[in-house]
Amino acid sequence: MIYQVEGLSKSYGAYKVLDQVCLEVFPRSSVAIMGPSGSGKSTLLHCLGGVDRADQGSLLFEGNNLQQMGEEAIASLRRERIASIFQFFYLLPTLTVSENIAFPLMMQDHTAAERNERVQEMMQAVAMDHRAQAYPNQLSGGEQQRVAIARALIMRPSVVLADEPTGNLDRKNGESILELMQQLITRQSSTLILVTHSKEAAAVCRSLWFMEDGQLHS
């Protein structure tokens, strides 16, 4: 099981952002989460990714209870098992395309040759090998998101958490980015959890869940 979540709740003051969320996510599955603005989708993804903590409930990721783990142990899971893709790409502006993609591998134990081979392979997979030496500000939005996808997948994570990855792209680019993301995630036998406002985007996933007032409905 990738995730097993029970009774996950989180409040800001009297405001309940997550209200008894329960979910199960199986390996190699893909789930889209839709719902109104402010319903708690990003907060849930932050909890699933270990960057935020809920106040109550249990959250198991591959059997590890993220609610009770220390920061160091969570950081290590985030380096190796959990990847994130965002609406605003968040590439490192002073690093080139190939350096951005290589970045997650720098904290792992690879030889330079292995690292270069994996970076080359990922750049080809997202069709950015011809721009290896370019900097993020020299790329279009769609190109930046392809680099961000390569960076997310290079460590072969067990889960990819994507928060409106096409929210900042036009429709045509958004469609091709989603198709690429889905194809690479399937090829790597990873699991996808996709938050989106778009029905078309949600359709690339096998299951669809709805978030409303902090409650998750399948």
Ligand SMILES: Nc1ncnc2c1ncn2[C@@H]1O[C@H](COP(=O)(O)OP(=O)(O)OP(=O)(O)O)[C@@H](O)[C@H]1O
């Ligand atoms: N740090 C915070 N302090 C107080 N309130 C917060 C904080 N973070 C989020 N919230 C509130 O929690 C609610 C849920 O936010 P969240 O970002 O999870 O919504 P969302 O479903 O992702 O919305 P959107 O579709 O607009 O991205 C919102 O009302 C938001 O204002």
Ligand SMILES: [Mg+2]
């Ligand atoms: Mg959000």
